[in-house]
Amino acid sequence: MDSALPLSSAESSSSTQQASQPLHGQQDTAAPMEVEVTLTPAPAAAAAPVPAAAISRPRYCGTVERTFRQFTYRRVALIRAVTQDEKVLFRKCNPRMEPLCLYGNTNGSWEVLPPKLFAPSGQPEPKLGINLVREKMRRLNWLQYISGHSDAWLIRISFFHAADLEARERQRLFSMISMLPIVQETFITSETYRRIRDQENMIDESKDEDEGCGSYPTVCARCGDRYHANGFWVRCTLCKCWSHGKCVKVKFFQEEVIRNFECPECCAEKRGYD
Structure with missing residues (x-):
């Protein structure tokens, strides 16, 4: 059995070059080699620590002008409810219904509803149960009772939304609110108050005459x-x-x-x- 003879270095190099060259009429179909390059991002700068107070309380994006504008719209709505629309308010406050509240909305409208279930946590609510005391009071006293509680609610809800304002801004908001007459004062000086007062006085006088006979x-x-x-x-x-x-x-x-x-x-x- 013949043993294979080792090739010399020249023959080995020649055979390697011949194997690497393509044959005549045959194209080289080998795909080029892809090199994967991984870029390492630079380390980000450390974020500044967030104060604990900013995390515990969500910030209300409001200004003095916006809060005062909302106060004005609510106030106008409540004044209209106890003056021009007092008959509608009297009819909506049915004593046989569940306890109701008088809301003044930021669009200038008013409504009589039960307490809102999905109101923001801690948001002040108007006086509850204004319909339950309707039959226990004279209409004039009842409307004056509602207007007084409406003033208190307006102040509470306005400064609830102004909680994130600075002390100087809250002072300016209070000064702007104080320049306007309160709901109860506006009601007492209204034509509605004088009309209802005169009607009740006439009824009292007629009763006195009947009882005096x-x-x-x-x-x-x-x-x-x-x-x-x-x-x-x-x-x-x-x-x-x-x-x-x-x-x-x-x-x-x-x-x-x-x-x-x-x-x-x-x-x-x-x-x-x-």
Whole structure:
């Protein structure tokens, strides 16, 4: 068996070059080699630490002018509710419904609704249950009651949204709000207030006249003031005239004195005859 003879270095180089060259009529189809280059990014600069106060409380993006504008729209809406729209407000506040609140919106409208379930945490709510006290108060007192609580709510919700303002900005906001008349003051000086007041006074006078007919006089025999249903009066057993209890120094719990009461004029005449 013939053993393979080792090739010389020249023959080995010649055979390597011949193997690397393509044959005649044959193209080199080998794809070029791709080199993958990985770039390492430079280390980012360390971020500045965030204060704990900024993380715990979300910032309200508001300004003094924006907060005051919202206050103005809410105020106008609430004033209209207790003046021009007082009949609509009275009708919407049904005592048989669940407790309701009067809201003044930032678009100048008002609405009577139950407390909002999805209001932001900590946001002040208007007075609850204004419909439940409607039948327990006169209309004039009821509207004045609502306007007073509306003023308190306007201040609370305005400074709730101004919590992120600086002290100087909050002071300027308070000065701008203080320049406007409050809701209750505007209601008392309105034509609606005077109209309802006159109507209630006329009703009171007619009741006084009805109650003063027959056995009830229209005036006190001592001071001459008109009779009022809520006052304490006593009647003389002799002349049948009525007087204020305070005018004749008689208390409402003195039953025996009231039952046998004689007015000072009758007592003087009686002593004169005796």
